[in-house]
Amino acid sequence: xxxxxxxxxxxxxxxxxxxxxxxxxxxxxxxxxxxxxxxxxxxxxxxxxxxxxxxxxxxxxxxxxxxxxxxxxxxxxxxxxxxxxxxxxxxxxxxxxxxxxxxxxxxxxxxxxxxxxxxxxxxxxxxxxxxxxxxxxxxxxxxxxxxxxxxxxxxxxxxxxxxxxxxxxxxxxxxxxxxxxxxxxxxxxxxxxxxxxxxxxxxxxxxxxxxxxxxxxxxxxxxxxxxxxxxxxxxxxxxxxxxxxxxxxxxxxxxxxxxxxxxxxxxxxxxxxxxxxxxxxxxxxxxxxxxxxxxxxxxxxxxxxxxxxxxxxxxxxxxxxxxxxxxxxxxxxxxxxxxxxxxxxxxxxxxxxxxxxxxxxxxxxxxxxxxxxxxxxxxxxxxxxxxxxxxxxxxxxxxxxx
Amino acid sequence: xxxxxxxxxxxxxxxxxxxxxxxxxxxxxxxxxxxxxxxxxxxxxxxxxxxxxxxxxxxxxxxxxxxxxxxxxxxxxxxxxxxxxxxxxxxxxxxxxxxxxxxxxxxxxxxxxxxxxxxxxxxxxxxxxxxxxxxxxxxxxxxxxxxxxxxxxxxxxxxxxxxxxxxxxxxxxxxxxxxxxxxxxxxxxxxxxxxxxxxxxxxxxxxxxxxxxxxxxxxxxxxxxxxxxxxxxxxxxxxxxxxxxxxxxxxxxxxxxxxxxxxxxxxxxxxxxxxxxxxxxxxxxxxxxxxxxxxxxxxxxxxxxxxxxxxxxxxxxxxxxx
Numbered sequence: 001x002x003x004x005x006x007x008x009x010x011x012x013x014x015x016x017x018x019x020x021x022x023x024x025x026x027x028x029x030x031x032x033x034x035x036x037x038x039x040x041x042x043x044x045x046x047x048x049x050x051x052x053x054x055x056x057x058x059x060x061x062x063x064x065x066x067x068x069x070x071x072x073x074x075x076x077x078x079x080x081x082x083x084x085x086x087x088x089x090x091x092x093x094x095x096x097x098x099x100x101x102x103x104x105x106x107x108x109x110x111x112x113x114x115x116x117x118x119x120x121x122x123x124x125x126x127x128x129x130x131x132x133x134x135x136x137x138x139x140x141x142x143x144x145x146x147x148x149x150x151x152x153x154x155x156x157x158x159x160x161x162x163x164x165x166x167x168x169x170x171x172x173x174x175x176x177x178x179x180x181x182x183x184x185x186x187x188x189x190x191x192x193x194x195x196x197x198x199x200x201x202x203x204x205x206x207x208x209x210x211x212x213x214x215x216x217x218x219x220x221x222x223x224x225x226x227x228x229x230x231x232x233x234x235x236x237x238x239x240x241x242x243x244x245x246x247x248x249x250x251x252x253x254x255x256x257x258x259x260x261x262x263x264x265x266x267x268x269x270x271x272x273x274x275x276x277x278x279x280x281x282x283x284x285x286x287x288x289x290x291x292x293x294x295x296x297x298x299x300x301x302x303x304x305x306x307x308x309x310x311x312x313x314x315x316x317x318x319x320x321x322x323x324x325x326x327x328x329x330x331x332x333x334x335x336x337x338x339x340x341x342x343x344x345x346x347x348x349x350x351x352x353x354x355x356x357x358x359x360x361x362x363x364x365x366x367x368x369x370x371x372x373x374x375x376x377x378x379x380x381x382x383x384x385x386x387x388x389x390x391x392x393x394x395x396x397x398x399x400x401x402x
Numbered sequence: 403x404x405x406x407x408x409x410x411x412x413x414x415x416x417x418x419x420x421x422x423x424x425x426x427x428x429x430x431x432x433x434x435x436x437x438x439x440x441x442x443x444x445x446x447x448x449x450x451x452x453x454x455x456x457x458x459x460x461x462x463x464x465x466x467x468x469x470x471x472x473x474x475x476x477x478x479x480x481x482x483x484x485x486x487x488x489x490x491x492x493x494x495x496x497x498x499x500x501x502x503x504x505x506x507x508x509x510x511x512x513x514x515x516x517x518x519x520x521x522x523x524x525x526x527x528x529x530x531x532x533x534x535x536x537x538x539x540x541x542x543x544x545x546x547x548x549x550x551x552x553x554x555x556x557x558x559x560x561x562x563x564x565x566x567x568x569x570x571x572x573x574x575x576x577x578x579x580x581x582x583x584x585x586x587x588x589x590x591x592x593x594x595x596x597x598x599x600x601x602x603x604x605x606x607x608x609x610x611x612x613x614x615x616x617x618x619x620x621x622x623x624x625x626x627x628x629x630x631x632x633x634x635x636x637x638x639x640x641x642x643x644x645x646x647x648x649x650x651x652x653x654x655x656x657x658x659x660x661x662x663x664x665x666x667x668x669x670x671x672x673x674x675x676x677x678x679x680x681x682x683x684x685x686x687x688x689x690x691x692x693x694x695x696x697x698x699x700x701x702x703x704x705x706x707x708x709x710x711x712x713x714x715x716x717x718x719x720x721x722x723x724x
Contacts, residue, residue, distance in 0.1 A: 030681075031681055031682055072678050073681040073682075075677065075681045077637055078547075078632070078634055078636075078637055079630065079637050079638075080677055080681075082630050082632065083674065083677070084677070084678060086436065086439055087436060087674070087678060090434060090435040090436035090439065091434070091436035103546070104545065104546050104547070104634065107546060107547070107549065107632070108547075108630065108632045108634070111549065111552055111630065111631045111632050114552050115552055115554075115556075115557065115631070127546070129546070133549055133552075135552075176545065177536060177537065177539065177544040177545045177546075178544060178545040178546040179543075179544075179546040180546075182544070182546075206537070206539075206544070208533075208536055208537075208545065209545045209636065210636075
């Protein structure tokens with residue numbers, strides 16, 4: 001049945017990788033609801049590959065090999081992300097896989113890598129459920145989302161202790177009905193549980209991913225007269241919800257959308273006035289790039305794209321770099337050897353904390369501190385937490401609220 | 403024992419022979435893993451397209467909500483495997499039965515509606531099911547869905563199970579179309595009141611076909627969850643999924659025995675090709691294809707192949723027109 005194989009090969013396959021190059025497969029949501037972020041991740045991946053190839057390629061056991069990225073568009077759909085991973089591994093015969101963006105896509109796609117026994121390094125899945133499945137071939141660079149909301153709450157707590165916020169503060173927690181959202185909510189609940197009497201959760205509601213209308217949800221928040229508005233949303237939902245928030249004339253002493261808030265695209269879509277003082281807790285910030293490899297990355301990115309990177313590009317760049325380091329340390333393209341080196345990786349990193357590893361106890365999900373940033377009226381988003389990295393103390397309560 | 407009068411040995415032997423040949427492909431011809439996986443997906447899609455056709459084609463009740471049955475079967479089977487550690491095949495059967503019963507629950511009242519009214523009702527059922535499953539967090543895992551255990555060698559097993567499911571789908575289609583029961587279904591499709599006048603119980607038969615369609619859809623959904631080791635509500639129960647079954651029927655030939663199976667083959671191959679190379683084009687392409695088929699070849703690929711066959715002198719027997 002060679003003809004059948006040939007038919008499928010003609011329809012779907014690329015040429016087999018040459019001996020002097022390493023073909024690394026990846027999918028990203030370049031169209032669909034997550035397309036903006038998919039584009040950011042592509043920039044990070046491209047930069048990492050260009051940088052590696054400018055140096056002559058990866059050093060694999062003393063031999064320089066060019067790294068080639070075979071990137072497909074998973075259209076922000078889970079089944080497509082999984083199907084394309086199958087194609088990349090079993091038809092295009094890529095040697096390694098880089099992950100897609102967003103937890104729900106990574107959760108579906110990582111299954112294919114696990115079934116095929118191929119190292120899968122992703123910078124798009126932060127939900128801890130992904131790493132609780134005991135997968136051997138899965139490595140994640142996004143620190144747990146639970147810690148994201150924990151970092152937000154730490155800054156809020158510092159403001160409350162300074163007497164800038166009421167005690168107890170009344171809280172609304174709105175979370176997308178995904179593993180990502182559940183982790184966010186858990187982080188807030190854990191913090192509130194440890195600080196009994198300081199916070200009261202008055203609204204605790206979930207919403208559907210890629211929602212079209214959040215009017216009813218926001219109405220509930222309005223009626224509850226809360227002080228802190230803490231939502232966890234992906235970029236499209238953040239933009240939709242914040243637009244409706246502004247239209248309804250809502251204002252809270254502290255407002256956050258989890259990891260979203262500082263994106264330039266959102267400020268352009270919503271207007272600078274409507275994103276003022278929004279707090280976000282992220283995996284990276286360009287202000288960390290004052291020295292060392294972080295500065296090198298920021299300079300490289302600015303030279304290539306003519307603007308400062310956001311956390312998306314930084315994590316994507318670091319994801320590709322982590323895989324490259326694993327391959328170089330293994331000195332081989334053997335999947336098992338590269339997997340072992342990735343599992344034991346301990347390297348300097350551009351991520352907060354300056355170190356990258358994939359601890360076995362967290363299911364090979366990297367653990368490092370988040371940085372909290374806050375949008376300012378001048379359009380900047382300085383780091384406000386942790387104190388040692390802070391460029392500004394931050395503003396609370398929101399002075400615009402009457 | 404003599405086979406029933408409507409049974410024909412020749413097509414049965416051809417289909418069975420093809421199934422045996424396909425089953426032998428992985429061990430004998432050593433097809434690539436990717437080819438094997440694509441064929442597996444094609445088999446289960448064939449079965450699902452045929453199951454949709456039993457209602458949409460044979461009874462003329464076009465459903466835009468069959469993803470609800472496909473997804474529900476998948477979620478029930480996945481939950482039973484994860485929480486009750488039920489063996490895969492038993493979980494699939496349970497998923498199919500629940501989907502069949504669920505189909506009856508909304509289908510019994512709505513099947514009184516005919517034409518576009520029934521179709522509109524099924525859109526509502528599909529969307530409502532998707533929303534309930536999205537928020538029924540402890541059962542479905544919410545928007546993120548559920549992961550099933552990853553088992554070594556499962557994909558090869560699924561390849562063979564896929565052939566068996568497609569085979570049962572084809573056999574059931576043949577039986578429903580050619581048996582006296584099939585004649586009764588055709589009568590209901592043509593004129594439900596007239597069928598009642600000649601003693602055909604349209605309510606009982608329609609309910610039976612809907613249950614059968616739901617059962618098969620549920621099993622296909624359960625199979626799909628096992629194939630991906632993952633299931634989530636947004637895509638599995640989405641409107642796009644429901645439309646895909648209609649599309650396969652129309653492309654292949656609504657109401658024919660093998661048409662939807664051909665439509666499923668085209669759908670899987672074209673989708674896989676375009677989604678990787680031109681992801682922004684594939685939906686548009688399907689749309690154009692659909693318009694062309696409806697305008698120029700209402701019997702789809704089946705009609706086209708019959709027309710070509712006639713050009714070469716083939717004359718079908720009156721009862722083999724489809």
